[in-house]
Amino acid sequence: MTNVSLSNLKKSYGKTQVLHGINLDIQSGEFVVLVGPSGCGKSTTLRMIAGLEEVSAGDIRIGGDVVNDMEPKERNIAMVFQNYAIYPHMSVRKNIGFGLRTSKLSKDEKNARIDEVAGILELNDLLERKPNQLSGGQRQRVAIGRAMVRDPAAFLFDEPLSNLDAQLRTQMRLEIKKLHQRVGNTIIFVTHDQVEAMTMADRIVIMKDGHIQQVGTPFEVFYEPANIFVAQFIGAPSMNMLSGTVKGEAVALDNGTSIQVPTTKLSEDQKVAVGLRPDALLVGEGEGLFTGEVSVIEPLGTDTLAYVKVGDKEVIAKASGRTPPAVGDVVNLHAAPEAIHLFDADTGEAIR
Amino acid sequence: MAFSETLDTGRNASALRSATRRKRSQAQLIRWLLLFAGGIAMVMPIIYMLSTSFKYPFEVYNLNLIPEEPTLENYTYVLEDGRFFSWFTNSVVIATITTICNVLFDSLVGYVLCKYTFPGRYIVFIAILSTLMIPTEMLVIPWYLMSSTFGWLDTYWGIMFPGLMTAFGVFLMKQFFETVPDDFLEAARIDGLNELQIWWTVAMPLVRPALAALAIFVFLGNWTAFIWPLIVTNSQEMYTLPVGLTTFSVEAQVEWELIMTGAAISTIPTLIVFLVFQRYIIRGVVMAGLKG
Incomplete structure (x- = not known):
């Protein structure tokens, strides 16, 4: 060898x-x-x-x-x-x-x-x-x-x-x-x-x-x-990517929503991209990261992929395979803090 | 009302279909007639050749296909004539060696032009192809001068050298090697074969249909070659079959029955070669993109 x-x-x-x-x-x-x-x-x-x-x-x-x-x-x-x-x-x-x-x-x-x-x-x-x-x-x-x-x-x-x-x-x-x-x-x-x-x-x-x-x-x-x-x-479907600007301890996303992120390595007004894998962005009850309307669903058996319109941007989220949301439903999307990826919008490099 | 309209529409459609069928069968008939006429034009000389070979001299100029008094004397005469055997041998030797050389050299050159990248590759290919535009009649003078200078007149080498490699063969083989994926050659390269071994062991077996087609083309071309062997040979012992057969024309008369007998015998090897390899020749020509 x-x-x-x-x-x-x-x-x-x-x-x-x-x-x-x-x-x-x-x-x-x-x-x-x-x-x-x-x-x-x-x-x-x-x-x-x-x-x-x-x-x-x-x-x-x-x-x-x-x-x-x-x-x-x-x-x-x-x-x-x-x-x-x-x-x-x-x-x-x-x-x-x-x-x-x-x-x-x-x-x-x-x-x-x-x-x-x-x-x-x-x-x-x-x-x-x-x-x-x-x-x-x-x-x-x-x-x-x-x-x-x-x-x-x-x-x-x-x-x-x-x-x-x-x-x-x-x-x-x-x-x-x-x-x-x-x-x-x-x-x-x-x-x-x-x-x-x-x-x-x-x-x-x-x-x-x-x-x-x-x-x-x-x-x-x-x-x-x-x-x-x-x-x-890497990963299918592709990671959702939302662009935004750092404002205080949150990122103000271009789609009109805001998301809390750890800001230690970020500077005010820095342009960033927020990445969320579809399998880490879950359709669930209660207030989450985003709220949006389901435009398309793709049943995969165990899970269902839901295409959700959040502001003017469409993201892919994972929903239950047994009780999937219907097209037109307004759903809440949740993600664990560790599932949120941040990238510098100019260089594309990950911010950790 | 509606029913009769439907019926009328049905009748019209059926009439239209039968008219179309009639037109088609007429077109088919015309095609068949043209092909039949072409077939007759091709086959008649061969039938006359065979028919004449069984005739006595007095009957040669009769156009009847079946001889009144069929005879095998012409065959006996031609086969017992020692010269015929030596012409036959000359033709076999020359056609065979030329065919082998063409298969080797044309495929080697075609392979190199197809699979290797080097400066001037395109120019070399065009230069080889351009020789196809020069008629043989123009080339015989330089060929003769060369033969004369090098002492090749009246020798096997003299007869064979202009045809040991052909531009058509190079073109045919180059086209065929295009169909051999480079991965095959690269796999062999990684497995440790040198370039000549790759050509012989991997590439050549993959273009076998083209090799067979080329072999048939070259063999037939050399078997029937007349002008150059006539010019380059002096002694009757060195004649090839087509040249030798003309010696049956003497000053006073042309012995057609003997010429036709010799021609009939000389077609046998070509027929055998063709029948054995005909499936390759068709595939070879089609794959080379040369229709007809």
Whole structure:
């Protein structure tokens, strides 16, 4: 197992810079997910680690060695691609064994290795099949098998679940997580799906426009977002964001309401954004933070999401699934003080 | 009242439908007739070739399709003539080597032009394509001068060298390699294969239909090539089949029955190649975006 380290990593295509100095240390055996919207540089970062893209500036270290100028094959990493990249003209056995072509192992040893990996991934009965005779999930497992067979220092996954349907994606998510717990290799996983990131990662790296926004455990990025982007990117539905101005010990919100906040780090008349996660903003009895009229409800079973008009702003709140409010009802919204997030309106950074 | 109106509307709709059907079937008939006429125009020369090959010389200029006195003598004569066998061998050797070279070189160049980025890539591609605009008749003079300078006249190499790589083949293969996702090649790169191994092990099997189509095109083209082999060869031993068959035309007369017999025999390998690979050729042409 090997640690991977990126220091001041930059990438430019001509005059366009797409990565602006990435610094990241990934510990041996860690499961790190790079997540962000399209064009944020997450796949480019992964491809640079793999050696498929040249490094414009900065260093990539794998196991302590700078690998900038090394060929992909010399880096001892394996990669699983979005479209699986399993060869349609080869059987499952040959696909899995493909990574051993250049290995010095004997034929018997190679076969034993293939069988071992097939056993782990439950592909034993499919070894002689061609990829077109496999389901999406089985193809994905073959792709993972081909990566595993070489016992690489690190696995790189480039949006491997994007082509799967929702049910299969959930299943594969679990399988990959179990696999990591079993083999313990370092995994760097790229996705644009924050649910995948939250459910699988030891640590999440949230990226935007070629910059890292925050690195942290799923708990940290959810409960202690570093800025407005992270706060709104992580969590579904997105965090409610209300802008306002600090007035005394409260924030006068632009929608005409006011909210009490701890003011120790705030200055009078400072422009701020108040963030409230929908699952922390509850429809309830008695006076709360806000009062508003329900415009839409989305029943989810256990809970119901209520879209509530507060002043001129609509916020999403959580209501009971059994006794949801009706459209047109005027409801009170409550939130615990610790659930209120404050951000500087100018910089977008969290105020703690 | 309402019922009769409904009935009238129903009748009108039914009349309209049958008129449309009639028009459609007429259009269909015209299409079929045109195709039939085209088919006849294509097939008749072949039928005459076969028919003539079974005729005695006195009957050659009769236009009847079925010979009055069918004979196999022409076949016996042609097959017993040692020259025919050597022309046949020459054609097989030349068409086969040229086909193999085209499959390898065209796909290699097409692959590089498609999958690698380097300065001047587009210019190289356009330069290769532009050679398609020069007619063969214009090229035979420089080819001949080259052959003469390098001592390639009347040799296999002399016959083959202009066709060892074709611009059409490069274009066809480049188009096909566009359909191979880069992920396949990158996965192989990570798995430790060098660039030549990636081309041979990963990319080539994925474009097998195009390779088959290219092989057929090149084989047929070289099997039937006439002008260049005629110019570059001097001795009868080096003739290819199409060139050799013309020697059946002597000063006094043209022995059509022998020429047709030779032509009939020479179609056999091409027919076999075509029948074996025809499903590939259709797929290959369609996928290259070249209709027809």
